[in-house]
Amino acid sequence: MHGDYATAMQEWWKKAKTGDAEAINNIGVLYNKGLGVDRDPAKAAEWYQRAADFGYPNAQFNLANLFYAGEGVAKDAKQAAYWYQQAAERGHLGAQYYLGLMYEDGEGVPQDQMMALKWIVKAADAGNAAAQYEVGRMLVTGDGLQPDARKGAEYALKSAQAGNSKAALLMAQIYEAGNGADKNDIEAYVWARIALERLKPGQDSKKASALVDDLEGRMEPGAIKAAERVIAIRNPKPDGTAPAQSPAPQ
Numbered sequence: 384m385h386g387d388y389a390t391a392m393q394e395w396w397k398k399a400k401t402g403d404a405e406a407i408n409n410i411g412v413l414y415n416k417g418l419g420v421d422r423d424p425a426k427a428a429e430w431y432q433r434a435a436d437f438g439y440p441n442a443q444f445n446l447a448n449l450f451y452a453g454e455g456v457a458k459d460a461k462q463a464a465y466w467y468q469q470a471a472e473r474g475h476l477g478a479q480y481y482l483g484l485m486y487e488d489g490e491g492v493p494q495d496q497m498m499a500l501k502w503i504v505k506a507a508d509a510g511n512a513a514a515q516y517e518v519g520r521m522l523v524t525g526d527g528l529q530p531d532a533r534k535g536a537e538y539a540l541k542s543a544q545a546g547n548s549k550a551a552l553l554m555a556q557i558y559e560a561g562n563g564a565d566k567n568d569i570e571a572y573v574w575a576r577i578a579l580e581r582l583k584p585g586q587d588s589k590k591a592s593a594l595v596d597d598l599e600g601r602m603e604p605g606a607i608k609a610a611e612r613v614i615a616i617r618n619p620k621p622d623g624t625a626p627a628q629s630p631a632p633q
Contacts, residue, residue, distance in 0.1 A: 388419025404439035411445060415455075424455025435466060443470035444478045451481075460491030471502060479506035480514040496527060507538060515542035516550040523553065523563055536563030543574065544617075548581035552591050559594060572598040572610045577618045 392413060398406035411430030414423045428449050434442030447466035450459045464485050470478035483502035486495045506514035515538045521528040522535025536557050542550035555575035557563040564570075575594040582588040599607065 388413060392419055402437070404434045404437035404442065407437070408434040408439055408442035408445065411442065415445070415449075424449060426455070428455040435469070438469075438473065440470040440473040440475040440478065443467075443473070444475050447478065447481070460485070462491075464491030474509075476506045476509050476511040476514070479503075479509070480511050480517075483514070483517075500527065510541075510545075512542045512545035512547045512550070515539070515545070516547045516553065519550065520553060523557065532557070532563035539563075543577075546581070548578055548583075549587060551575075551578035551581060552587055552594075555591065555594055559598070568598055568602055569606055569610050569613070572602060572607070573613045573617065576610070576614050580618060 392410065395403075395406040395409045395413075399410055407430055411427045411434065412418070413420055414430060415427035416422065428446065431442045431446040431449065435446045443466045447463045447470065449455050450466065451463035452458070456462075464482065467478045467482040467485065471482045479502045483499045483504075483506065485491050486493075486502065487499035488494065492498075503514050503517050507518040518528070519535045519537075519539030519542060520526065522531045522538065524530070524535075536554070539550045539553045539557065543554045551574050555571045555573075555578055558565075558567045558571035558574065560566070572595065575591050575598065579588060579591040579595055582591055602610075
């Protein structure tokens with residue numbers, strides 16, 4: 384969504400009166416994010432609910448998020464799982480992934496590893512980067528799936544290329560250990576550096592930093608320079624010239 388939020392609200396309000404589910408959901412997004420209006424998750428939930436009842440998957444996903452977080456509505460894992468399920472069955476990739484996680488943890492639904500895998504793999508195969516990382520990790524480590532490091536590396540690479548920070552770290556570990564791909568210190572260094580730049584401070588960033596230090600200690604200066612060129616291509620720094628844009632509704 385670009386431009387003036389007030390104008391957008393007027394346009395969507397007209398469409399909402401005719402029962403346009405997308406417009407109804409978009410009004411919910413404005414209230415949920417406080418775009419052009421005071422932030423009001425309770426009002427957002429009301430609008431999401433209307434659009435969700437029409438079967439609009441983005442609204443079902445958004446409503447599930449509110450129930451899961453307890454924002455604008457009472458925290459309710461069962462309601463969150465219900466609406467994730469509705470959106471997942473209509474092909475919403477984020478909902479498929481989150482529903483899989485809820486089955487994995489037994490949140491709002493009975494714990495069921497087979498159902499967890501079904502939805503996480505479904506989301507991964509359709510291109511959800513977070514799900515691709517999870518499937519890649521499980522295949523590489525044998526956690527929940529029959530080990531297949533090569534296949535796991537394929538999933539992890541797709542996720543890392545889509546910008547997933549944890550997948551970048553996993554790719555670094557794969558190349559450093561030669562588990563899932565041929566051992567390659569330059570590739571390991573490239574992905575470890577990218578992971579370090581993307582990860583928030585925490586345990587994973589410490590792992591990435593330690594791996595970078597270890598690799599720098601044994602790589603030739605020329606190899607590090609070559610890796611730097613690859614990093615600049617794979618993870619370019621923003622140049623600050625792109626015009627600011629308003630976020631699109633979910």
